[in-house]
Each structure stands twice: as C-alpha cells, then as structure tokens.
Amino acid sequence: MIDLRSDTVTRPTESMRAAMARAEVGDDVYGEDPTARQLEERVAELFGHEAALFTPTGSMANVLAVRTLAGEGEEVLCEASAHIVRAELGAHGAVTGLTTRTWSHSRGLPDLVQIRRLFAPDLGPYFVRTKAISVENTHNFSGGSVTPIETMRELRSYADTVGARLHLDGARLWNAHVATGVPLAEWGTQVDVLAVCFSKGLGAPVGSMVVGSAETIAECRTWRKRLGGGMRQIGVLAAAALHALDHHVERLAEDHAHARLLAEAVGTDPAEVETNIVVASRPDAAAYVARAGDAGVRISAVGPETIRLVTHLDVSAADTERAASVLASL
Numbered sequence: 548m549i550d551l552r553s554d555t556v557t558r559p560t561e562s563m564r565a566a567m568a569r570a571e572v573g574d575d576v577y578g579e580d581p582t583a584r585q586l587e588e589r590v591a592e593l594f595g596h597e598a599a600l601f602t603p604t605g606s607m608a609n610v611l612a613v614r615t616l617a618g619e620g621e622e623v624l625c626e627a628s629a630h631i632v633r634a635e636l637g638a639h640g641a642v643t644g645l646t647t648r649t650w651s652h653s654r655g656l657p658d659l660v661q662i663r664r665l666f667a668p669d670l671g672p673y674f675v676r677t678k679a680i681s682v683e684n685t686h687n688f689s690g691g692s693v694t695p696i697e698t699m700r701e702l703r704s705y706a707d708t709v710g711a712r713l714h715l716d717g718a719r720l721w722n723a724h725v726a727t728g729v730p731l732a733e734w735g736t737q738v739d740v741l742a743v744c745f746s747k748g749l750g751a752p753v754g755s756m757v758v759g760s761a762e763t764i765a766e767c768r769t770w771r772k773r774l775g776g777g778m779r780q781i782g783v784l785a786a787a788a789l790h791a792l793d794h795h796v797e798r799l800a801e802d803h804a805h806a807r808l809l810a811e812a813v814g815t816d817p818a819e820v821e822t823n824i825v826v827a828s829r830p831d832a833a834a835y836v837a838r839a840g841d842a843g844v845r846i847s848a849v850g851p852e853t854i855r856l857v858t859h860l861d862v863s864a865a866d867t868e869r870a871a872s873v874l875a876s877l
C-alpha cells in the first residue's frame with residue numbers, strides 16, 4: 548500500500564526515535580521540561596516572535612491562537628474552505644464562542660477586495676464586530692497553494708490601517724518556505740500569532756506550536772491547561788520536532804517534486820501544484836478512492852467530487868512512480 552491520504556501518516560524514522568529516547572525531560576506543566584523549552588525558544592526565534600508553546604495538535608494550536616484575537620460574540624474573517632472553519636469541528640464557535648464570515652478564493656488566498664467589504668469593526672449595536680483576519684498558508688483544501696509574501700505584506704498593512712489583528716494557520720508553512728525560499732521569519736512577522744505543525748510534512752509523530760508575543764503565549768499556556776492540554780514529560784515529543792527541524796525541512800522539496808509527478812497522472816496541471824498536495828475532480832470521488840485503494844494506492848475524498856493526494860517522507864521516488872502509473876491506469 549502506498550498511502551497518499553495525508554502527510555500525517557508518516558512514522559518516526561529510526562534516528563528520530565533515537566533522539567526521542569535520549570531526550571532530557573521534566574514536568575512541562577511546572578515549566579521544567581528542558582527539551583520542550585529548547586524547542587519553544589528555537590521555534591519562536593525562527594518565526595521572529597518572542598515566545599512559542601507546544602500543543603498536542605494543530606487544531607488546539609489554532610483554537611488557542613485565534614482566541615487571543617477574538618472572543619465570545621466577536622468575529623473573525625477567513626476563507627470559506629479554511630481548515631479553521633471546515634475541519635476543526637466548529638471548535639472556534641463551540642469553545643471560544645466567536646463567529647466567522649468568509650470570503651471565497653479558488654486558491655484559498657486572502658482577497659483584499661472581499662476582505663475590505665466584509666471588515667466591520669463597528670457598525671453600531673446590532674452588528675457583530677470584526678476583530679481579526681485568519682489566513683492559511685499553505686492552503687490545504689485548495690491543493691497546497693502558497694500565499695505570496697507580497698500578499699501577506701499588503702494584508703499586514705491593511706490590517707494595521709484598520710486595526711485588525713492577523714492569525715496564520717501555518718500547519719504547512721514549512722512547505723511554503725521551501726517552495727519559495729522566503730525565510731520563515733518573513734512569514735512569521737507579518738502576523739500577530741501563528742500555528743505550525745510538526746506532525747505533517749516534518750514527520751514527527753505528535754505536536755504543533757503556537758507562536759506569538761510573550762503576552763499572547765502566556766495566555767495560550769493558561770488556556771491550553773484549561774482545555775486539558777497541559778502535558779508532562781513532553782521532551783520526548785519535542786525531541787522528535789527538534790530532530791525534524793534539523794533533518795526534514797529542506798527535503799520537503801522532494802515531496803513537492805513527487806506531487807508534480809502525481810498531478811500529471813490524475814490530470815491536474817503540474818504548474819498548479821506548488822507544494823505537496825494535489826487535488827483533482829472526479830465525478831464520484833468516493834468510488835474513485837475505492838478503486839485506487841483496491842489497486843494499492845490510498846488517497847482521500849475531500850468533497851463529493853474532489854480527490855486529494857498528499858506526498859510525504861514515507862513516499863519514496865519509486866513509490867511515487869508506482870502510484871502514478873496505477874492512478875494513470877484508472
């Protein structure tokens with residue numbers, strides 16, 4: 548079986564497991580896990596912020612991050628197929644009590660014309676107040692598309708003019724960095740708070756992080772505990788993430804090349820594939836996914852007529868070629 552359902556399916560490599568086994572640990576709820584501290588300091592610096600906080604999932608990192616920008620009865624704007632509104636089971640409404648309004652973009656990118664129309668910080672006592680704008684880079688359900696750094700700069704400047712705050716769901720920001728060569732800190736410093744994942748393309752078994760100002764992260768630490776996410780000897784997990792930062796970032800370029808090969812096999816223009824995700828239309832996505840599975844290639848349906856393929860650390864060049872020939876034959 549070649550598993551292209553998601554880049555979350557990777558298993559830790561032998562050397563990652565060895566790094567985990569060696570990790571120095573302590574009780575992180577007491578702030579005493581040295582490996583977690585090391586990871587938090589390193590990641591904060593990478594993205595040009597003061598502080599960072601390890602979380603069990605990217606979904607929790609997003610919930611913690613967004614709630615520092617908007618609370619109960621307040622509004623966040625985001626793209627209509629953003630992970631925060633499509634794939635976090637309504638957590639931002641259910642837990643934080645905020646509401647969202649969305650703009651639509653075929654590549655999932657921020658659209659300043661639409662954002663300007665939606666943004667309403669104070670239309671009087673009958674209208675919800677917009678507090679923040681959330682963007683996703685790379686954009687999962689739009690096929691791993693990258694928001695250009697120029698667009699992020701324009702969005703930052705608009706947000707500063709109108710007093711909006713910015714959240715970045717950067718679960719796969721590593722892929723955007725490798726695809727464009729734009730430094731991580733360039734992306735990070737355009738926003739007030741961001742979330743990144745170690746358990747996707749970087750290949751760690753567990754773990755994500757919220758990154759922001761010291762004040763923001765202190766608030767996230769309190770809420771992480773409140774939501775039951777205070778963990779103890781997490782140095783073993785932080786060690787996997789540190790290992791991934793050392794060894795698995797630059798290699799994402801291989802995943803991107805593999806994704807372009809697969810795109811050709813399923814009839815998607817490879818020029819549209821910027822990172823490690825390929826989406827394609829099929830009249831009956833579920834049936835196509837079943838046939839691919841029978842032929843030894845696991846892929847997923849992310850809509851009734853949309854299939855998704857994701858390349859990652861555990862899919863070699865040979866696997867990619869084999870999957871491409873299987874999918875082309877379907």
Ligand SMILES: *Cc1c(COP(=O)(O)O)cnc(C)c1O
Nearest residue numbers: 604605606607630683687716718
């Ligand atoms: C995977 C993902 C997340 C977080 O997912 P978890 O499974 O909760 O770790 C957040 N945003 C995007 C865009 C993602 O792809």
